[in-house]
Amino acid sequence: MTDDFSKEVEYVARLARLKLSPEEKAIMSDQLSSILKTAQRVRELDTTGVEPTSHVISVPALMREDETRPSLPLNRVLQNAPKRQKDFFRVPRITDRQDEETNGR
Amino acid sequence: MELYEKTAAELSRLLQAGEVSSVEVVRSFMDRIKKMEPYLKAFVTHTPGLALKTAAEVDEKRRRGESLHPLAGVPIAVKDNICTEGLRTTCASRILENYVPPYDATVYRKIKEVGMPVFGKTNMDEFAMGSSTEHSAFYPTRNPWDPERVPGGSSGGSAVAVAAAMVPLALGSDTGGSIRLPASMCGLTGLRPTFGRVSRYGLVAFASSLDQVGPLSVSAQDNALLLNLIAGSDPADSTSLPDPVPDYAERLSVDPSGLRVGLIEQNVEDGFDSEVIAAVKKAAFLLERRGAEVGVVSLPRTGYGLEAYYLIAPSEASSNLGRYDGVRHGICLEDETVESMFNRTRGGGFGAEVKRRIMIGTYALSAGYYDAYYLQAMKVRTLIRRDYETAFKKFDLLIGASSPTTAFKIGEKTDDPLQMYLSDICNITDSLAGVPSISVPSGLHSNGLPMGLQLTAPPLGESLLLKVAYFLEQEGEGPFPRPGSFTSEGGSLSDEA
Numbered sequence: 001m002t003d004d005f006s007k008e009v010e011y012v013a014r015l016a017r018l019k020l021s022p023e024e025k026a027i028m029s030d031q032l033s034s035i036l037k038t039a040q041r042v043r044e045l046d047t048t049g050v051e052p053t054s055h056v057i058s059v060p061a062l063m064r065e066d067e068t069r070p071s072l073p074l075n076r077v078l079q080n081a082p083k084r085q086k087d088f089f090r091v092p093r094i095t096d097r098q099d100e101e102t103n104g105r
Numbered sequence: 106m107e108l109y110e111k112t113a114a115e116l117s118r119l120l121q122a123g124e125v126s127s128v129e130v131v132r133s134f135m136d137r138i139k140k141m142e143p144y145l146k147a148f149v150t151h152t153p154g155l156a157l158k159t160a161a162e163v164d165e166k167r168r169r170g171e172s173l174h175p176l177a178g179v180p181i182a183v184k185d186n187i188c189t190e191g192l193r194t195t196c197a198s199r200i201l202e203n204y205v206p207p208y209d210a211t212v213y214r215k216i217k218e219v220g221m222p223v224f225g226k227t228n229m230d231e232f233a234m235g236s237s238t239e240h241s242a243f244y245p246t247r248n249p250w251d252p253e254r255v256p257g258g259s260s261g262g263s264a265v266a267v268a269a270a271m272v273p274l275a276l277g278s279d280t281g282g283s284i285r286l287p288a289s290m291c292g293l294t295g296l297r298p299t300f301g302r303v304s305r306y307g308l309v310a311f312a313s314s315l316d317q318v319g320p321l322s323v324s325a326q327d328n329a330l331l332l333n334l335i336a337g338s339d340p341a342d343s344t345s346l347p348d349p350v351p352d353y354a355e356r357l358s359v360d361p362s363g364l365r366v367g368l369i370e371q372n373v374e375d376g377f378d379s380e381v382i383a384a385v386k387k388a389a390f391l392l393e394r395r396g397a398e399v400g401v402v403s404l405p406r407t408g409y410g411l412e413a414y415y416l417i418a419p420s421e422a423s424s425n426l427g428r429y430d431g432v433r434h435g436i437c438l439e440d441e442t443v444e445s446m447f448n449r450t451r452g453g454g455f456g457a458e459v460k461r462r463i464m465i466g467t468y469a470l471s472a473g474y475y476d477a478y479y480l481q482a483m484k485v486r487t488l489i490r491r492d493y494e495t496a497f498k499k500f501d502l503l504i505g506a507s508s509p510t511t512a513f514k515i516g517e518k519t520d521d522p523l524q525m526y527l528s529d530i531c532n533i534t535d536s537l538a539g540v541p542s543i544s545v546p547s548g549l550h551s552n553g554l555p556m557g558l559q560l561t562a563p564p565l566g567e568s569l570l571l572k573v574a575y576f577l578e579q580e581g582e583g584p585f586p587r588p589g590s591f592t593s594e595g596g597s598l599s600d601e602a
Contacts, residue, residue, distance in 0.1 A: 008468065016423060016467040017430070017444070018460055019452030031522055032464055036478075038523060039465075041412045042485045043477065052483030053490060055314055056300050056539025061343040076207035082437030089432050092443050 005033040108133035112584060113179050113273040113327040114354075120178045123167070127160035127178030131222050134180050138224065138271045145247045147265040148225045149185045150193050154600035156180060156222035163220040174219035176334060181216060182266040182275040185226035186233055187318065188307035189213050196309050197241035198231045200435045200454030210307020211342065212276060212318050212335045219334060224272050227262030231456045232426065233283055233311045235259050236528035239519050240458040247515070248291060250554050250588045254512040257287035257528075263321050264291040270587055274322050274331050278308055280315045281414050282532025285544035288321055289507035289557025292546045292585045294328045294574055295321045297532075299564045300539035301346035303332075304339035312421035313344075315536050324584035325545070325574035329353035332567060351568055358579070359572035362396025365500045370403045372505025372531050372559070381506050384547035385558045388577055389504055395576075402500055404492040409485050410534035415526055416469045416482035417537070422459075423466030429454065461522060486537050493538040497563045502573060506531050507544035507557035535561050543570040545577055546585035555585065 006029045013020050013028075020028065071077075074087050083090035108116070108130050119125045135153050142148060163178040183189065186196045188206035195201045209217065216223065230240035238246040238261025248256040249269040256265045260277030264287035267275050277284040279297040288295025296319045303318045310316065320331035332353045338345045368389050373382045393399040431437030431450030438449040455463070469478035496503060508531055518525040535542035540561055547558040562569045578584055 009464070012464050012468045012471065015471060016463050017447040017451055018455070018463060019445075019448035020460070021452075024457075024460070028461065028464060031461060032468065035415065035461075035465060035523060035526075036468065039412045039416050039469075039478065039482075042409055042416065042481050045406065045409055045485055045488060047481060047484035047488065050484040050487050052480055053486040053537075054483055055344075056490070057344060057346070059301075059346065063343075064340055072207055079207055080204055080434035082431055082435070091432055092439075092441060092446055094443050 005029040008032070107137075109137040109270045110587070111273065112324050113176065113322065113330055114324065116179050116273060117175045117330070120167070121173075121175070127163045127222065128157065130178060131156045131160040131180060134224065134272060141249070141269045141271055144252055145249055145265050145269055146244050147227055147246050147262040147269065147271060148182070149195055149197060149228050149243060149262065150226040152192065152223055152225045152600050156224050159220055159222040163222075166220070174334070176330060177220040178222065179274065180222045180224055180272045182224050182227050182263060182272040183213060183216070184229055184260050184263050184275070184277050186229060186278055186309040186311075187213055187276060188309065189226065192226065194226065194309070196232045197229045197243055198454065198456065198459070199242045200429050200450070202242070203436065204434050206307070208307065211304035211339045213307065215334055216276075224266070227260070227266055227275060229262055230259035231459050232309070232422070233259040233278055233280055234422070234458050234462050236282070236286055236525055237513070237518065238262060238287070239515065240456060242456050245515055248512050250292065250512065253514055254554070255290070255515055257290035257508070257512060259283040260321065261287045264288060264293055264295070267291070267293055267321050267323060268587060274320065274327060276318060276331075276335070277321050278316060278318050279536065280312050280317075281418060281536045282529040284319045284321060285507050285532045285542060285557070285559060286529060288544040289559075290512040290555070292555030292587070293321050293323060294325055294543065294545050295319065296328050296332065296543045296567065296570065297535065297541060298332065298336065298567055299346070299541040301344050302541070302565065302567065303335050304337070304342040304345045306339055306341035310425040312418040313425060314421060315418060323587070325571050325578055326354060326357055328543075328574070329357065329571045332571070336567075346565070348565060353568055353571055357572055357575040359576050360396070361392050361573070361576060364392065364397040364502060364573075366392050366397045366399045367402030367496055367500035367503045368399060369503050369505035370401055371407050374509070377506055377509040378511065378550070380550050381508070381510065381547075381556050384556050385504060385506050388547055388558055391577070391580055392573075400500070402496045402503060404489070404496060404534065406485065406488040406492050407534040410489055410537055411526060411530055413482040413485040413489065414529070414533045414537060415465065416478050417486065419462040419466035420469050420479050421466070423463045423470065426455075426459070426463055458522070489534055490538045493540060501562070502566075502569060503561040505559050505561075507559040511550045511552060511554035511556055531559055535559075540564055541567050541570055543574055545574045
């Protein structure tokens with residue numbers, strides 16, 4: 001791993017959908033490189049044939065009868081929506097008009 | 106003695122005997138909060154009106170002769186990552202500063218059902234990511250033993266609310282030490298239950314294979330009383346355990362003779378504060394004198410626990426926090442396209458530590474690095490679990506320090522994330538193994554700050570942990586004292602939304 005982590009920071013910030021300022025990127029580059037260097041120590045252990053633990057519980061997940069039950073009323077589901085239009089969450093336009101005309105038919 | 110100085114068990118007894126009313130109890134804590142809170146900032150949201158209303162209802166039910174839960178009328182505070190319907194739940198984050206949950210977490214529903222007056226939501230490190238409560242987006246919480254010092258984290262607000270006698274009990278959450286570390290630094294008893302013992306429905310997710318809800322209290326008995334209420338399976342949480350819940354508060358006294366106690370070599374390290382280690386050894390020696398068989402145990406792979414944890418927890422966090430995008434809840438920083446709105450909202454809504462962890466986790470999960478980082482960390486987690494399984498073949502209980510040092514100064518570690526991460530070194534591996542673990546006060550350091558020791562049991566060993574915690578408490582002078590009070594002029598206190 002190189003010490004200059006700025007390229008990785010750009011790439012990972014894009015994957016994580018995080019807008020970072022140039023100052024944040026510089027600090028993040030230093031910190032991420034040192035944190036990940038330390039974390040690399042996990043590679044020192046021989047884990048040949050070792051199963052990964054993704055969950056510590058070995059009992060099967062709790063199941064219930066597949067019955068319909070009341071859900072939250074729409075108004076409460078939408079009560080925290082930053083932008084709402086009728087019964088929908090409102091977001092900026094996702095498709096451009098061209099797509100819409102083509103796909104809409 | 107003021108009512109606010111009493112333990113939850115004492116208040117419960119007084120309430121049941123009709124010697125005090127819950128309204129009187131609540132008023133006593135209200136006065137105390139007015140005095141202490143301006144200095145300590147343990148809460149994000151105060152709800153004294155709600156507490157009074159609940160207390161009046163409980164008093165009325167008692168007058169009518171209804172049968173009530175032992176904790177009915179006993180006040181509590183709730184960490185601000187536990188969803189409370191109609192009551193703001195911020196996770197101490199800007200991105201959720203206006204979030205009002207449309208439903209209750211199961212643990213909160215249980216508290217409401219038995220009539221525990223809720224005094225509010227407590228401060229924490231943002232999304233429970235931190236060891237000092239300095240990563241709150243709002244303000245740091247101060248340690249009542251020394252206001253220049255941190256209370257530990259991430260459940261620092263809950264710990265301080267109890268340590269400063271603003272409430273007798275509080276709920277925290279523990280992913281990699283977030284109950285045990287602040288308990289240790291504030292002189293409290295803090296329990297991380299077995300993974301799955303307590304429902305996590307409505308606990309805002311940080312790292313789903315690690316998060317647990319648990320009690321913070323002044324005494325082992327109080328801790329057991331609250332665990333009795335919150336433990337148990339929950340149809341709404343498929344990871345909750347179906348095992349029956351014993352009465353944890355019943356017959357707490359235990360004769361340690363024959364108990365096999367392992368002193369964890371890695372948790373009494375040379376780099377640790379010598380008085381902290383001496384206090385752990387003193388407790389082990391006390392158990393030995395009373396007939397326990399004490400030996401040294403090594404958990405050799407736990408030396409890699411911190412590294413494994415700081416890959417696994419951020420990886421899970423990066424996935425869990427994907428839901429904060431400005432669409433369904435929380436703040437939204439508008440922009441032209443959906444993607445630039447996501448980027449702005451997340452970049453502006455999350456604090457530095459949360460962004461750091463999302464970045465670590467996203468990196469560890471990304472193509473080309475997954476095997477070397479995340480998968481390897483999960484395999485190391487298996488090796489660490491095996492170390493515990495081996496240790497529990499020889500020992501019933503493990504003992505070590507809860508923290509390498511006493512509380513550190515505010516600002517001391519905020520610029521150095523790795524130093525901050527090291528604060529959890531004693532707590533993390535129990536979390537990775539999914540075993541229950543409790544921090545109990547082990548004495549007062551010569552620097553005037555409380556120290557803690559940590560007891561660890563095999564899965565579902567909460568009863569044993571609480572009994573040994575109770576034994577150590579009784580062998581001392583009862584529950585650890587709270588810090589001396591401050592003198593201050595309190596401000597006015599009213600309900601916030």
